[in-house]
Amino acid sequence: MNKKITIQEIATMAGVAKSTVSRYLNNGYVSKEKAALIDKVITQTGYKSNFFARRLKTKNSKLIGIVMPRLDSFSASKLLAGFNSILQKEDYQVLILVSDLQIDKEIANIRQLIQQGVDGIIVQSIAITKEHLSIVKNAPIPILFTGQSHPDTTYLKVNDIKAGHIMGEYIASLNHKNVAYLGVSPLDIAVGVDRYKGFADTFLSIIPDGKIHFIETDFNFDTAYKKGNEVLFYKPTAVICATDNIALGLLRYLHEKNIKVPQDISLTGFGGYPYSKVSYPSLTTISFDYKYLGAKTAEKLLSMLHGNAVQSEFDNNMVLLTQESTRKI
Amino acid sequence: MNKKITIQEIATMAGVAKSTVSRYLNNGYVSKEKAALIDKVITQTGYKSNFFARRLKTKNSKLIGIVMPRLDSFSASKLLAGFNSILQKEDYQVLILVSDLQIDKEIANIRQLIQQGVDGIIVQSIAITKEHLSIVKNAPIPILFTGQSHPDTTYLKVNDIKAGHIMGEYIASLNHKNVAYLGVSPLDIAVGVDRYKGFADTFLSIIPDGKIHFIETDFNFDTAYKKGNEVLFYKPTAVICATDNIALGLLRYLHEKNIKVPQDISLTGFGGYPYSKVSYPSLTTISFDYKYLGAKTAEKLLSMLHGNAVQSEFDNNMVLLTQESTRKI
DNA sequence: CTGTTAGCGCATTCAT
DNA sequence: ATGAATGCGCTAACAG
Numbered sequence: 096m097n098k099k100i101t102i103q104e105i106a107t108m109a110g111v112a113k114s115t116v117s118r119y120l121n122n123g124y125v126s127k128e129k130a131a132l133i134d135k136v137i138t139q140t141g142y143k144s145n146f147f148a149r150r151l152k153t154k155n156s157k158l159i160g161i162v163m164p165r166l167d168s169f170s171a172s173k174l175l176a177g178f179n180s181i182l183q184k185e186d187y188q189v190l191i192l193v194s195d196l197q198i199d200k201e202i203a204n205i206r207q208l209i210q211q212g213v214d215g216i217i218v219q220s221i222a223i224t225k226e227h228l229s230i231v232k233n234a235p236i237p238i239l240f241t242g243q244s245h246p247d248t249t250y251l252k253v254n255d256i257k258a259g260h261i262m263g264e265y266i267a268s269l270n271h272k273n274v275a276y277l278g279v280s281p282l283d284i285a286v287g288v289d290r291y292k293g294f295a296d297t298f299l300s301i302i303p304d305g306k307i308h309f310i311e312t313d314f315n316f317d318t319a320y321k322k323g324n325e326v327l328f329y330k331p332t333a334v335i336c337a338t339d340n341i342a343l344g345l346l347r348y349l350h351e352k353n354i355k356v357p358q359d360i361s362l363t364g365f366g367g368y369p370y371s372k373v374s375y376p377s378l379t380t381i382s383f384d385y386k387y388l389g390a391k392t393a394e395k396l397l398s399m400l401h402g403n404a405v406q407s408e409f410d411n412n413m414v415l416l417t418q419e420s421t422r423k424i
Numbered sequence: 425m426n427k428k429i430t431i432q433e434i435a436t437m438a439g440v441a442k443s444t445v446s447r448y449l450n451n452g453y454v455s456k457e458k459a460a461l462i463d464k465v466i467t468q469t470g471y472k473s474n475f476f477a478r479r480l481k482t483k484n485s486k487l488i489g490i491v492m493p494r495l496d497s498f499s500a501s502k503l504l505a506g507f508n509s510i511l512q513k514e515d516y517q518v519l520i521l522v523s524d525l526q527i528d529k530e531i532a533n534i535r536q537l538i539q540q541g542v543d544g545i546i547v548q549s550i551a552i553t554k555e556h557l558s559i560v561k562n563a564p565i566p567i568l569f570t571g572q573s574h575p576d577t578t579y580l581k582v583n584d585i586k587a588g589h590i591m592g593e594y595i596a597s598l599n600h601k602n603v604a605y606l607g608v609s610p611l612d613i614a615v616g617v618d619r620y621k622g623f624a625d626t627f628l629s630i631i632p633d634g635k636i637h638f639i640e641t642d643f644n645f646d647t648a649y650k651k652g653n654e655v656l657f658y659k660p661t662a663v664i665c666a667t668d669n670i671a672l673g674l675l676r677y678l679h680e681k682n683i684k685v686p687q688d689i690s691l692t693g694f695g696g697y698p699y700s701k702v703s704y705p706s707l708t709t710i711s712f713d714y715k716y717l718g719a720k721t722a723e724k725l726l727s728m729l730h731g732n733a734v735q736s737e738f739d740n741n742m743v744l745l746t747q748e749s750t751r752k753i
Numbered sequence: 754c755t756g757t758t759a760g761c762g763c764a765t766t767c768a769t
Numbered sequence: 770a771t772g773a774a775t776g777c778g779c780t781a782a783c784a785g
Contacts, residue, residue: 099564101778112756117780124754143539147485148778150476151761166508167715172501179495179522188540189520193508210472211517235428343702350704373672375679375704386496430762441772446764455770477762480777 100142109136120144150212159396160208160216161191162201164242169368170385171219174241177389178217185397187214194221202226209234215396217241222282223248237399241392243285244407249399251392254409255285258365258381259293261415265379266294266333267301269361269423274298275308275331277322277341286337290365294335312341319344323352332360332424339364339371339380346374346420357422367416376419383413429471438465449473479541488725489537489545490520491530493571498697499714500548503570506718507546514726516543523550531555538563544725546570551611552577566728570721572614573736578728580721583738584614587694587710588622590744594708595623595662596630598752600690603627604637604660606651606670615666619694623664641670648673652681661689661753668693668700668709675703675749686751696745705748712742 102120106113109132119125119133136142150156159182163171175191182189190213194201198221205227208216216238220227223245231238231248240250266274276294281287291309299305308329312322319341326334326345336342342364349356356362356376364371367382388410399405431449435442438461448454448462465471479485488511492500504520511518519542523530527550534556537545545567549556552574560567560577569579595603605623610616620638628634637658641651648670655663655674665671671693678685685691685705693700696711717739728734 099778102780103778113778114757114780115755118755121780126754129755145480145778146540147476147479148761149780151474151480151763151778152780154761156476165505167501167505169501172496172498172504175501176494176496176522179520183522191508191518191520193505193512211475347702370699370702373676373699373703428762431764432762442763443765443773444771447771450764452764453770458771474762477777478764480762480779481764483777 099145100140102142102144105133105136105140105142108140109133155214156212157187158190158211158213159187159393160205160211160213161189162194162204162208162216162218162220163191164194164196164201164219164221166191166193170366170383173385174219174389174392177386177391178393179389180386181390181393181397187397196221198222198224202230205230205238209236215239215400217392217396222284237396239392239396239399241388243283244409246407248407249395249405250407251388251395251410252285253383253388253413254411255289256293257409257411258383258413259290259295260297261413262335262363262365262381263294263297264301265415265417265421266335266361266363267298267305269333269421271331271333271361271424272302272304273306273308273329273331274333274335275310275326275329276335276337277310277312277319277326277345278337279313279341280311286365290337312337314338314340316340316344316347320348323348327352327354333421334360334362336362336364339366339368339378342378342380342420343370343374346378356420361421361424363421367414371416371418374420378416379418379421380416381413382416383410387412428474429469431471431473434462434465434469434471437469438462484543485541486516487519487540487542488516488722489534489540489542490518491523491533491537491545491547491549492520493523493525493530493548493550495520495522499695499712502714503548503718503721506715506720507722508718509715510719510722510726516726525550527551527553531559534559534567538565544568544729546721546725551613566725568721568725568728570717572612573738575736577736578724578734579736580717580724580739581614582712582717582742583740584618585622586738586740587712587742588619588624589626590742591664591692591694591710592623592626593630594744594746594750595664595690595692596627596634598662598690598750600660600662600753601631601633602635602637602658602660603662603664604639604655604658605664605666606639606641606648606655606674607666608642608670609640615694619666641666641673643667643669645669645673645676649677652677656681656683662750663689663691665691665693668695668697668707671707671709671749672699672703675707685749690750690753692750696743700745700747703749708747708750709745710742711745716741 102113106116192204219242244250278291279287312318364380371378371380431442435445521533548571573579607620608616693709700707700709
């Protein structure tokens, strides 16, 4: 067990006042000789200033709170890596709270983080409620949203409408007319509404006599699998799925029914998850760079911290990954 | 902006001394009337005690440090989810530092966490050096390792030898005699040495005239892909890959060479990553439950925190997932 | 340039 | 049961 050594002790060991040591530590003016003395004692004792005492004085914690709906998903891990890549570089530390996909827990987490004195918060929200808005309004620190957007908050998120738009253009260019869209609940504005709307508007504007059969599912592989029967009922030539995971669930179903992709049906996803490359056939998808998005988000929060006015925005960094699962008809 | 309200303010508002408020907050004895008064003021002001001041006094931070080599991997995200599931429940918060797969950064991170006054640390290590040992020995707090093991530390990790053993038995049972092992550097004791040794010892003990061609690669999909040529040189009937990711890289190569799995070559991985189920063919693998492992690890750290003697151990929670990529010859 | 002093907000003696 | 006083370890005036 290391005895905890304080600034006072190293001060006496170096034969100076503790304020001098403090100055030395905080880029204050200290004479060369004293500095050398202090430096020596510090290195040989391995002294480190007490985190909590320092924070108590200085008011800024160098802590960033992160609220995530869950940790064990592809996008979550990439986002986190992105946040961390720039936060850690700027000497900020990251305090992560998980909401388990529960909206009330998300709110409680934000509250807790504020109370704890973090310098700023990034919230990957599942839905922005009035309560969120009220918290943000009264919060003494900047709060940045991602995942969902709302005009009264500052956010940085994937441009789901644009993603849908790109997909709509692509599917139209392949001459599909009767398609199915395997989407999620409209309670999820980003994925459930925007992504679908982006697709549908574009697709129908290019193919006026096109037909889109919307089928609702959730984010689970297995649920998508179970919707296979319903999808086939409409005899679509292409199925657009709201996420790669959904697409893979359906692909499994099609495999088992011996329906060939893309010969019989074209299939697409959204996300650019790693499995989209290794599935058979590989999956045409819109790939989002979540790590990059995470880094951008962290940068944005930092500039909010520095008092710069920042505006909400959509990240347009996405690419249509045309792979083997789609074909022209 | 919320003005930060202190214990003193609510004390005067309630007409009592701040020590009384403090007692109220910390289960001390307070008369019913005063308690009611204080309670009222607290709820109406939404007062929360200052995190840093409290920590400065009480010495325990309710913070657990986590050191990870990287965040954006399947196992990392599952582990994190596991850590968090039990830590958050016990009112601990999690401070995460990333080492970017660099050993010196890993050590620096551990040091930083100790200095910051966390109550305990979980390190997913990439290699345990003498420096690690020295830190642990002098640390005033418990440090628990996962990922790698060393007799002089406390650890909880996957039993790689057993995993290799299971795979060895399985491959032997399929009558393969000439196999290739696509593994990683022996600098990684867990995956590079133990996993391979577990396989090789078991396989050769069952098939004494068996032949194992070891080919070294790294953890990347692309590198494994590039090793395809070398693997085929030995004309193996089965290829055992040290991770699912490696297996998928090779699978991609085999696809392109039009070599059928499992008809021409059987293929296996380790990990039980989600893609092992959606690849074509689906991949036979040893599946580890990383989330469960993370939860167990967190529990172990907690009991170390409570001063209980805990011993290093291997987690034997794994299952052979026999899927489509292997066959008997 | 440096030492002395005064809090930051809280928990905890110690009296009462 | 409660109030007054002390100090956790540190930074930031303030004199010198």
